[in-house]
Amino acid sequence: MTGNMLPKPGEYDHGLRPYKYPELEVFFGMYPATKVVQAVTAGIHSQLLVQVCRMMRAKNIVELGSGTGVGTAALADYCVSVGGHLTSVDIGETIAKSKLGHRPEITFVVSDSVSYADRWQGPVDVVYVDSDHSRRHALNELNGWLRHGPRMFLMDDTLDPNDPHGSPLEAALDFCAQHSWTWCNIPVGTGLAILLPR
Numbered sequence: 452m453t454g455n456m457l458p459k460p461g462e463y464d465h466g467l468r469p470y471k472y473p474e475l476e477v478f479f480g481m482y483p484a485t486k487v488v489q490a491v492t493a494g495i496h497s498q499l500l501v502q503v504c505r506m507m508r509a510k511n512i513v514e515l516g517s518g519t520g521v522g523t524a525a526l527a528d529y530c531v532s533v534g535g536h537l538t539s540v541d542i543g544e545t546i547a548k549s550k551l552g553h554r555p556e557i558t559f560v561v562s563d564s565v566s567y568a569d570r571w572q573g574p575v576d577v578v579y580v581d582s583d584h585s586r587r588h589a590l591n592e593l594n595g596w597l598r599h600g601p602r603m604f605l606m607d608d609t610l611d612p613n614d615p616h617g618s619p620l621e622a623a624l625d626f627c628a629q630h631s632w633t634w635c636n637i638p639v640g641t642g643l644a645i646l647l648p649r
């Protein structure tokens with residue numbers, strides 16, 4: 452759904468619900484199959500992140516929300532392969548930084564992701580948005596980083612039915628309605644939205 456078919460903010464319902472995989476529960480026996488499937492799709496999710504950055508020939512990537520470093524590690528490996536650089540921002544000290552802080556292709560920044568946009572200097576090709584998933588914060592991030600001219604935003608957890616704040620996809624829709632950008636949502640893992648200028 453794009454362009455003039457955009458639903459009003461808050462009206463969007465992606466219609467996808469988590470599937471519980473009961474037949475796989477039987478197959479995997481003692482392992483909760485939902486966890487197995489989540490682990491597999493998390494791997495696909497990271498690879499998808501990397502493939503999209505590769506497709507964009509991104510060299511300067513900013514990640515908002517370092518967390519445990521799953522996305523950070525995948526993006527850092529990609530940066531090594533293209534001579535790029537990843538800046539990973541988190542409001543607190545993270546497992547990501549303690550695991551990956553020694554790698555020269557990553558700069559870890561402890562900051563609120565929106566205020567850091569005010570201090571950012573330099574180019575950015577892709578911003579990967581995965582911090583506070585509230586609609587307001589995600590929208591502030593998109594608007595804050597827009598002024599630095601990214602060619603793409605990637606937004607995580609756009610299908611997560613357990614997110615108490617609702618889907619960050621709502622922020623993506625608000626943003627695309629306000630600016631001349633368009634979006635698509637990829638239902639892998641907990642969802643990955645791609646936002647591009649028209």
Ligand SMILES: C[S@@+](CC[C@H](N)C(=O)[O-])C[C@H]1O[C@@H](n2cnc3c(N)ncnc32)[C@H](O)[C@@H]1O
Nearest residue numbers: 516517518519520521522541542563564582583
């Ligand atoms: C979903 S986790 C990030 C997961 C990570 N991208 C990964 O692949 O493992 C969300 C992170 O956002 C951080 N965060 C929450 N609010 C933030 C804010 N206002 N600014 C920056 N980071 C924030 C949290 O500390 C947390 O580490």
